[in-house]
Amino acid sequence: MARPKIDPAERRTEQVSLALSPIELGNLKAKASQADTTVTAFVRAAALGQRVSVTKSTAPDFVTRDELRRIGVNLNQIAKALNARKDALPASLVSTCEKLDALFDRWLDHDPQSSPRRP
Structure with missing residues (x-):
């Protein structure tokens, strides 16, 4: 073309x-x-x-975003493994996901460039 x-x-x-x-x-x-x-x-x-x-982004922003990316990669690997096994989610994993969700919400509320809601 x-x-x-x-x-x-x-x-x-x-x-x-x-x-x-x-x-x-x-x-x-x-x-x-x-x-x-x-x-x-x-x-x-x-x-x-x-x-x-x-x-204007500061160096800690880049470090934070890189860490969040790594966490996201780990969560995707966990989700893939759990979906393959079809087992019930361990309570500790549910608790950890809830804590991460709260951290993401706080981070997004702090970042003026982010949208107020996540998908």
């Missing part, structure tokens, strides 16, 4: 040169990364007055 043709008026053929200090370039790259976009797209949006959403 061929790529759709871009309207000639929409095609980006013009270039702008910009001189920055190494520190400024580093800051620009960091902000583009935080906005989850390329430096080019970030500069284009900022230059055209479009809103660019940059989220």
Whole structure:
């Protein structure tokens, strides 16, 4: 399947040169990364007055999210094993899941970027 043709008026053929200090370039790259976009797209949006959403995350947020991902992987492995055996859930597992659910709710309430409800 061929790529759709871009309207000639929409095609980006013009270039702008910009001189920055190494520190400024580093800051620009960091902000583009935080906005989850390329430096080019970030500069284009900022230059055209479009809103660019940059989220500020701290290192502990990344650590917390990584730990939550690991917990999720473990829970999926437990669920897969339990579904294969068709045994009743041990009471300790139910209790642990309830505690994790409460922790996730507290974490989501603390994170301004998260939606208020989980699926």
